[in-house]
Amino acid sequence: MKSRKPELLATAPSFLWLALFVFVPVAIIFAIAFRPALPAGGIGEGWSLEAIRSLKDPIYPSLLLRTVTISFVTTALCLALALPVAWHLAKLPPKWRSRILILIIIPFWTNFVIRVFSWQQILHAEGAIANGLRSIGLLGDSDRLLGNSAAVIIVSVYTYLPFAILPIFAAAEKFDFALLDAARDLGAKPFRAFRSVFLPGIRQGLVTAILIVFIPMLGSYVIPDMVGGTDSQMLGNKIAQRNFNDRNLPQAAALSCALTLLVLAPMLLRRKEKAG
Amino acid sequence: MKPSRIPLVTTCIVLAFFYLPIAALVAKSFNSSRFSPEWKGFTLKWYSRLFERDDILAALVNSLKVAVIAASASMLLGTCAAFALHRYKSRLQDAHRVMVNVPLVLPDILMGMSLLLLFIAAGVSLSLATVTIAHVTFCLSYVTLVVLARLQDFDPNIVEAARDLGATRFQAFRKITLPILFPGVLAGGLLAFTLSIDDYVVTFFVKGPGSDTLPTLVYSMIKKSKELPVINALSTLMLLFTFLLVFASQRLTRPVNR
Numbered sequence: 145m146k147s148r149k150p151e152l153l154a155t156a157p158s159f160l161w162l163a164l165f166v167f168v169p170v171a172i173i174f175a176i177a178f179r180p181a182l183p184a185g186g187i188g189e190g191w192s193l194e195a196i197r198s199l200k201d202p203i204y205p206s207l208l209l210r211t212v213t214i215s216f217v218t219t220a221l222c223l224a225l226a227l228p229v230a231w232h233l234a235k236l237p238p239k240w241r242s243r244i245l246i247l248i249i250i251p252f253w254t255n256f257v258i259r260v261f262s263w264q265q266i267l268h269a270e271g272a273i274a275n276g277l278r279s280i281g282l283l284g285d286s287d288r289l290l291g292n293s294a295a296v297i298i299v300s301v302y303t304y305l306p307f308a309i310l311p312i313f314a315a316a317e318k319f320d321f322a323l324l325d326a327a328r329d330l331g332a333k334p335f336r337a338f339r340s341v342f343l344p345g346i347r348q349g350l351v352t353a354i355l356i357v358f359i360p361m362l363g364s365y366v367i368p369d370m371v372g373g374t375d376s377q378m379l380g381n382k383i384a385q386r387n388f389n390d391r392n393l394p395q396a397a398a399l400s401c402a403l404t405l406l407v408l409a410p411m412l413l414r415r416k417e418k419a420g
Numbered sequence: 421m422k423p424s425r426i427p428l429v430t431t432c433i434v435l436a437f438f439y440l441p442i443a444a445l446v447a448k449s450f451n452s453s454r455f456s457p458e459w460k461g462f463t464l465k466w467y468s469r470l471f472e473r474d475d476i477l478a479a480l481v482n483s484l485k486v487a488v489i490a491a492s493a494s495m496l497l498g499t500c501a502a503f504a505l506h507r508y509k510s511r512l513q514d515a516h517r518v519m520v521n522v523p524l525v526l527p528d529i530l531m532g533m534s535l536l537l538l539f540i541a542a543g544v545s546l547s548l549a550t551v552t553i554a555h556v557t558f559c560l561s562y563v564t565l566v567v568l569a570r571l572q573d574f575d576p577n578i579v580e581a582a583r584d585l586g587a588t589r590f591q592a593f594r595k596i597t598l599p600i601l602f603p604g605v606l607a608g609g610l611l612a613f614t615l616s617i618d619d620y621v622v623t624f625f626v627k628g629p630g631s632d633t634l635p636t637l638v639y640s641m642i643k644k645s646k647e648l649p650v651i652n653a654l655s656t657l658m659l660l661f662t663f664l665l666v667f668a669s670q671r672l673t674r675p676v677n678r
Contacts, residue, residue: 151508155516158501158560162519165557166526169534176537187540229434232427244431246670251438254662257620257635258655261642262441265448302437309434334424355525363527365621370642380529387625393537400533407527 170404176397185391195394199402208402211379214293214368215361218300219308222357223350225301226308230349231342233309234316245313252306260370263299264290267371291373299367304360308353315349351414359407379403442659449652466653476654479637482548486633487616490555495609497556498563499601505564506571523561531558532625539626546628554626555616562615563608570604607672614665634658 177195180188229248233241251259266273267289277283289295319342327337343350365380372378379399386396449467453460470476501520505513523531535554539546574597582592620635627636641651 148510151504151510151512154500154504154507155512158497158504158564159516159519161497161557161560162523165535165538165553166519166523166531169538170526170530172537172541173530173534176541225430225434228427228430232431235427244435246666247435248438250663250666251442253614253618253666254442255618255635255655255658257639257642258445258658259441261638261651261655262445264642265648266441266444302441305434305438359525360527363529365529366639380527383529383533387533387536393540396533397537400530403527404530407525407530411525 173397173400176394177401179394181392181394187393195398198395199398214296215358218297218361219354219358221301222305222308226312229309230312230316233313248306248309260299260367264371267295290371293376295371296368296376299371304357307356311352312349315346319345362406445652446656449656466649470650470653479632479634483617483634486552486555487613489552490559490616491609491612493556494559494563494612495605497560498608499567499605501564502567502571520561520564523558528621532622536625546626548631550626551623554622559612559615563612566608567604574600603672607669610669
């Protein structure tokens with residue numbers, strides 16, 4: 145048998161780094177969730193179910209529901225916009241295709257905090273949009289565009305749309321559009337052809353896009369913090385609040401465990417589907 | 421049959437949606453009005469105010485330090501990882517692949533939270549060093565993927581050819597493999613650099629007192645509604661820098677032989 149030494153040497157650096165800084169920390173989250181909290185903000189000795197029990201607090205079910213709903217609506221909107229764009233890109237001549245692709249990628253490279261900030265200013269109570277809506281009577285004097293779930297969803301779509309477009313485009317690029325003509329020749333209406341031929345054809349791209357938007361959305365923290373209000377806070381905000389304001393690390397850890405399990409669910413579903 | 425106009429129209433709307441907020445930000449950075457969104461004349465005063473602020477400069481230096489170290493370290497680790505994943509097929513590599521993929525799907529807040537707890541449990545005090553470690557961790561996977569993509573395009577026969585023509589193993593590596601791989605490694609490094617400069621959430625969790633990076637400083641300025649026009653000016657400069665970086669990386673990641 146050939147020596148495995150070169151393989152081990154090449155694998156060890158990244159393997160050990162990831163083990164130490166990704167897997168051990170995630171295990172620690174689960175351990176600290178079972179520790180008592182000290183009033184001064186530290187982690188106590190011994191074991192306790194206090195932090196896990198705190199998850200029974202009646203504020204959490206609605207928080208969880210809101211987190212999932214906002215993530216779901218954002219993902220759906222991203223798909224609804226990304227599908228036509230990817231379709232259009234796939235049918236463009238290559239020269240134009242790469243130009244438009246760059247235009248789509250650039251926002252993905254720009255600073256995240258700055259992007260959210262730009263929306264904060266646009267939706268600001270004295271901003272052009274708010275004033276415009278007020279002058280045509282669509283917005284009451286006391287209504288605000290910021291500080292609600294709609295603002296969180298708009299800015300989230302803005303942030304994650306490039307991530308949805310790229311995988312769908314990658315799948316659409318490989319799709320044979322002649323199949324659609326064939327479907328129509330066989331009598332399918334355009335929408336029927338789109339639904340029964342195109343969508344299944346780009347299935348892998350759709351699944352990737354859904355995961356790539358939905359999973360980070362579940363952990364959203366910055367967007368609800370900057371453009372949301374008190375009734376549009378998500379799980380991530382609660383984790384940060386327990387951590388930095390209440391200094392209750394075990395409770396923050398227990399919430400993080402809940403988030404980890406929430407994130408794992410769609411991934412396990414996918415694995416099952418792949419196996420099946 | 422007439423093709424539907426929906427794709428074209430949506431693409432135009434999406435591009436407008438992407439660029440209008442950025443354009444508004446850039447325009448505002450030149451607006452001499454401090455509070456109102458109305459145009460009150462062109463000014464560069466926010467830019468000169470920006471350059472007077474030492475805290476922004478210090479945060480920028482911190483960001484650059486972290487990004488350069490994190491990009492270099494993740495280039496090394498990621499290239500190694502990509503090489504192992506590409507070259508070997510074994511149980512170990514299957515596990516390795518899973519480990520590389522996990523940080524890609526782990527939400528930032530979980531990565532930040534878990535690293536914070538690790539540092540607390542290990543008794544490490546938070547500083548720029550802990551920020552750098554965290555950045556290497558999330559950059560590593562992205563670099564691996566970029567280099568791996570480059571390796572998959574790579575035709576191993578040309579190394580064989582070089583060896584047949586009398587090159588030593590080392591010569592073949594230095595003269596063939598390295599030059600072909602280099603743009604991929606550099607593109608991975610650039611991506612790591614941008615991810616590091618861009619990161620707010622993970623940094624916020626693992627930064628120590630006084631180790632603000634540019635995003636964390638900007639964030640706290642925004643939260644306190646302090647000097648918003650100065651942030652507009654800073655954002656414009658950062659956008660300009662990003663455009664240059666995207667342009668550079670586009671040149672690097674062009675397909676090899678085409």
